[in-house]
Amino acid sequence: MPDTPRRSESRYGNRPTMKDVAARAGVGLKTVSRVVNGEQGVTPETERRVQEAIDALGFRRNDSARVLRKGRTASIGLVLEDLADPFYGPLSRSVEEVARAHGALLINGSSAEDPDREQELVLALCARRVDGLVIIPAGDDHRYLEQEIRAGVATVFVDRPAGKTDADVVLSDNFGGARDGVAHLIAHGHRRIGFIGDMPRIHTAAERLRGYLAAMEDAGIPVEDSWTSLGVTDPLRVRRAAEDMLRGPSPVTAVFAGNNRVSVTVIRVLAEQTRRVALVGFDDIELADLLHPGLTVVAQDASVLGRTAAERLFGQLDGSLIVPERIELPTRLITRGSGELPPAD
Amino acid sequence: MPDTPRRSESRYGNRPTMKDVAARAGVGLKTVSRVVNGEQGVTPETERRVQEAIDALGFRRNDSARVLRKGRTASIGLVLEDLADPFYGPLSRSVEEVARAHGALLINGSSAEDPDREQELVLALCARRVDGLVIIPAGDDHRYLEQEIRAGVATVFVDRPAGKTDADVVLSDNFGGARDGVAHLIAHGHRRIGFIGDMPRIHTAAERLRGYLAAMEDAGIPVEDSWTSLGVTDPLRVRRAAEDMLRGPSPVTAVFAGNNRVSVTVIRVLAEQTRRVALVGFDDIELADLLHPGLTVVAQDASVLGRTAAERLFGQLDGSLIVPERIELPTRLITRGSGELPPAD
DNA sequence: TAGGGCCTGGACAACGTTGTCAGATGCGGG
DNA sequence: CCCGCATCTGACAACGTTGTCCAGGCCCTA
Known part of the structure; x- marks a missing residue:
């Protein structure tokens, strides 16, 4: 009987869906959606019943379906050279903080300084429809991104400029x-x-x-x-x-x-x-x-670099930043002794 | 005319879909799907036409829809304390490498040593239906995860054991x-x-x-x-x-x-x-x-810790590892002088 | 030349959610 | 007492993809 896939045999383990919650609470599907998303127009009594069903079933909204419907994933991608490098840890962290402030998650990838791997990663991220990309480029030709950018993926390059395409870029001096x-x-x-x-x-x-x-x-x-x-x-x-x-x-x-x-x-x-x-x-x-x-x-300052880039990214997503810009952050000389040694022949 | 949403006004910018590709190539929808996924049963000639249409339109498969259909996201989540900490960079990187070897992407999040934030992050990752989770726990009560684990989310704790629930855990001694x-x-x-x-x-x-x-x-x-x-x-x-x-x-x-x-x-x-x-x-x-x-x-060795955990995770996903285990990795004493100084009163 | 098997291609439903819209219900006023 | 309005609820389609299944065309053989 191929037409009766029991809910309990679904491929997500047996994750309940809104439909299940609705059935249990004795309400319509959309009402559950409303409760889950905190929309108004639901009686306290109905809301209570729905909430109860949600807790009882351990329902958790499936964001894949949500994304499919809404078109925004609330996630951004960060492609860098090597997460293990002490320079990129703080950078990544500051990008994450900004993302978090905007309710977005961060998907991280290391290119290992390999242009092909960079491209592969970036396109994989685009396939997941990340809202935006922060890229520390390994390659020097990013024309492959133009189509994606036109399709609406916000993009900011950090640490190094993009190759052969103009896009936002945040650099150190x-x-x-x-x-x-x-x-x-x-x-x-x-x-x-x-x-x-x-x-x-x-x-x-x-x-x-x-x-x-x-x-x-x-x-x-x-x-x-x-x-x-x-x-x-x-x-x-x-x-x-x-x-x-x-x-x-x-x-x-x-x-x-x-x-x-x-x-x-x-x-x-x-x-x-x-x-x-x-x-x-x-x-x-x-x-x-x-x-x-x-x-x-x-x-x-790696974290300032990351923060600046991420803020610029969300600026693009807000629609407030349109024209690509090149931002250059100053460096700072810190003297500690080794640079002040006199010449010894 | 609410019933004629022009493709070009779609919310994804104007990302072409398989339907568009099919129309342009003059083939059926499923044939495009076959080409995109490298399935067999497509004539070279047809494949060429489809490929051409794909390139011309700049089509990129929408993984959200794919995930919705297939139930696996090919992504795993890593929740750690602070990505900026030099201990976690290499750990994260090694988890990423294992994920990559299994064709999965890595979503990263920092809990900042805050149990609430950890839970919030983990549940957000579950809502995205990550296939698995690697967690460096901040909190000491992870019963909130049991439902998720039962629902099929592979889970491995690293560096610290889970609280009040038994799950795979990889520790240093x-x-x-x-x-x-x-x-x-x-x-x-x-x-x-x-x-x-x-x-x-x-x-x-x-x-x-x-x-x-x-x-x-x-x-x-x-x-x-x-x-x-x-x-x-x-x-x-x-x-x-x-x-x-x-x-x-x-x-x-x-x-x-x-x-x-x-x-x-x-x-x-x-x-x-x-x-x-x-x-x-x-x-x-x-x-x-x-x-x-x-x-x-x-x-x-942070990277061994990460690699071990990630391999264990994919072991769970393969179905080859069922029973939760506690793996303890040895540490190594490295003498460099400071520990060999004699007592000076 | 007819019949059978194989291979390619396409129609259709389903995944779980949200937006639209219309129906139901209850309340107050005329 | 009935109508109108506001409020709450639910049916339905759509998002873009993949799995199932069937139709049609081809080639081979008798």
């Missing part, structure tokens, strides 16, 4: 921060300054390199090839790069580390040196003040 | 780890050892305290009241607690820090002391090896 950090080293007498950063195809890495070069040029210091190392990211290769520039033909007396992962490794390498080498890192690190010397950093 | 850490201090000659930990209503905190007490008792050392500080969590109060036990009537020569946040503050306090005080912390900390002295810790 990577160029200015790096320039100031390097200028700080120059002000303390350094001229041979090394730079170790990530692949230049990553916007932040490129900008920070540009900042380094600008500071050097401003000071009239020609940069030697052996002083810069790009695209280096795993600890082993960072180590080698640092060691190389420390004992090259014209060894550096200071290093600018392009991100927190690089900083950590460089700190380890410098700790092994007899010569005192100055260091400024991009991104703050927990306990940086307890190292010897304390680590001087160019700090960006 | 908090008791054993703390006991070993304290025993380590005792082995290095300490007798007056302090303990600073979180509120004992938090299972991990209680277990670690129990480990501390067990180690002391095993060594026949009576514990003085002034040596333990419980329920202390914000930096300022941890600082005061540490300072108090360092200069009390019988000042401690070593401290056991109950979690990473406590450790960080205690490290700061100890750095200000002239007397050398030993320290062992629960949870590893990045750069712990670069401090002076290096921080000795009882380490638990």
